[in-house]
Amino acid sequence: MNTATRRQFIRRSAALTAGLGVLKAADTNVDLTRLRAGLKGQLIVPGDEAYESAKRVFYWNPRTERHPIAVVRCGAEEDAVRAVAFAREHGLEIAVRSGGHSHLAWGSSDGIVIDLSPLKEITIDPERRLVRAQAGVLGGELARAAGEHGLVPVLGQCPGVGATGVILGGGLGWLSGLFGACCDNLVSARLVNAEAKTVEVNGETDPDLFWALRGAGANFGVTTSFEAQLQTIGPVLGGDLHFAVRDARAVLRGFREILHDAPDGFQATLNLTNGERGLFVSFCHSGPETEAEHLLKQFRSLAPTTKESFSRQTYATLAERAAATNPGSGPAPAFRAIQTVYRERISDDVIEVYVDQLARATPDVVFGLSHYMHGQVCRIAPEATAFPHRQAHSIHLRAAYNWTDPKNNEKRFAWGEEWLRQLRPASNDRLYANYQTYETSAGSPSLFGVNHDRLLALKAKHDPENVFHRNANIAPARV
Numbered sequence: 001m002n003t004a005t006r007r008q009f010i011r012r013s014a015a016l017t018a019g020l021g022v023l024k025a026a027d028t029n030v031d032l033t034r035l036r037a038g039l040k041g042q043l044i045v046p047g048d049e050a051y052e053s054a055k056r057v058f059y060w061n062p063r064t065e066r067h068p069i070a071v072v073r074c075g076a077e078e079d080a081v082r083a084v085a086f087a088r089e090h091g092l093e094i095a096v097r098s099g100g101h102s103h104l105a106w107g108s109s110d111g112i113v114i115d116l117s118p119l120k121e122i123t124i125d126p127e128r129r130l131v132r133a134q135a136g137v138l139g140g141e142l143a144r145a146a147g148e149h150g151l152v153p154v155l156g157q158c159p160g161v162g163a164t165g166v167i168l169g170g171g172l173g174w175l176s177g178l179f180g181a182c183c184d185n186l187v188s189a190r191l192v193n194a195e196a197k198t199v200e201v202n203g204e205t206d207p208d209l210f211w212a213l214r215g216a217g218a219n220f221g222v223t224t225s226f227e228a229q230l231q232t233i234g235p236v237l238g239g240d241l242h243f244a245v246r247d248a249r250a251v252l253r254g255f256r257e258i259l260h261d262a263p264d265g266f267q268a269t270l271n272l273t274n275g276e277r278g279l280f281v282s283f284c285h286s287g288p289e290t291e292a293e294h295l296l297k298q299f300r301s302l303a304p305t306t307k308e309s310f311s312r313q314t315y316a317t318l319a320e321r322a323a324a325t326n327p328g329s330g331p332a333p334a335f336r337a338i339q340t341v342y343r344e345r346i347s348d349d350v351i352e353v354y355v356d357q358l359a360r361a362t363p364d365v366v367f368g369l370s371h372y373m374h375g376q377v378c379r380i381a382p383e384a385t386a387f388p389h390r391q392a393h394s395i396h397l398r399a400a401y402n403w404t405d406p407k408n409n410e411k412r413f414a415w416g417e418e419w420l421r422q423l424r425p426a427s428n429d430r431l432y433a434n435y436q437t438y439e440t441s442a443g444s445p446s447l448f449g450v451n452h453d454r455l456l457a458l459k460a461k462h463d464p465e466n467v468f469h470r471n472a473n474i475a476p477a478r479v
């Protein structure tokens, strides 16, 4: 925290007085009493025991940290309505949080945090293969619930990510080759809009807004629940193939070749670290056994595997596995950060940068290649939904890292920036909303490509004051 912000924070904390009938935030002179009185859930303010954990999200570090005036832990949809109205009335910044996994900690704010994580209701209609889920449901929780009916949701690859967060930004996962992006499976959403009104949005009530929600959704309001299509697949073959780190170059090259011609039912993520997990390819295959055997044979021909841990399992079991970005089994670090880059190809320079950087990286760093784009997600036109980045053979690069000693702050940020400096220039200035780790220039179409202008017009119509801006923001060019 810089000195000015720290000062502000201390002043504000000191002035918050609960239990006297008045709850005031000094800097803003905001009386929170009225907000607290009507809530079904909880209002958490500086000084409360729960505050330190309530303000914090996953990618928390000295650059992303925020100090909310209040966190509204929603007990019902009305709490989100009340919080939006209150924040607007007092000119407070709003952050909306479901799973708290945004790479830039957008789920926290120096104003009001609307935390939907307590809203966990899931209702499944097995006949119509539909789920209605509240905004606090996580990917793993939804996979488990759907699995009880022999169904699967199309979500991301990490159980702790918010189902709502991943869908609103587009969403790529193990099953995207078969069933498209997560947002392609969205059927409707309930929204608290910028006027603090609740609206049900689907292809009939408001086709334009429904289009926008599928990829740029966080820009248009607080989604309190959504309805999504579920799919049917049999057991999948999933797990990890480990290789020696010294074989990184051969495995990276081979990964590119294999994925280039992979069937729709196959997805793999390559992870590289000098830490305890080494080099491993995590995969999920849904399809004939002979196809799986062929894929395994191809991977084994790249270099000797040092360990193989995979099995035939339900999709729900695979969906609940921990994220590949965890470097190992140690205690949680104080600070986490990540950089990501979108590339149209796994070009030779990517492979060389990875091999070179791996040789010098600290053991906490996990490099990765995720979501090789192929199959159904690429057959849908970029302008069919607001999520545009559907080019076949493109890929998302990432480097996740963490540390605990604040003395290392600047060194670690510099390391991340150097990684970005080497890989970003060939990104064609494109960036996936859910993986935004750096600011794009205001008004650039980096995030939404061909959909940028249509989204600008919809943003001007539905949220002209940019009330919802702690997100992959649709921004007009500055004049």
Ligand SMILES: Cc1cc2nc3c(=O)[nH]c(=O)nc-3n(C[C@H](O)[C@H](O)[C@H](O)COP(=O)(O)OP(=O)(O)OC[C@H]3O[C@@H](n4cnc5c(N)ncnc54)[C@H](O)[C@@H]3O)c2cc1C
Binding pocket: 057, 058, 095, 096, 097, 098, 099, 100, 101, 102, 103, 105, 106, 107, 116, 135, 155, 156, 157, 158, 160, 161, 162, 163, 164, 165, 166, 168, 169, 170, 171, 172, 173, 217, 218, 219, 221, 222, 223, 224, 323, 325, 434, 435, 470, 471, 472
């Ligand atoms: C470990 C890890 C693994 C990941 N794996 C994948 C993956 O496999 N595929 C993939 O596509 N992405 C993946 N992501 C990225 C992830 O999809 C995004 O970070 C996503 O936005 C997180 O959603 P959340 O609800 O967890 O996060 P939050 O931080 O709560 O929210 C993220 C953004 O969405 C907005 N938002 C959240 N909930 C709502 C809501 N109810 N209404 C309106 N706006 C809302 C927030 O304001 C914020 O801007 C991963 C991220 C991490 C950290």
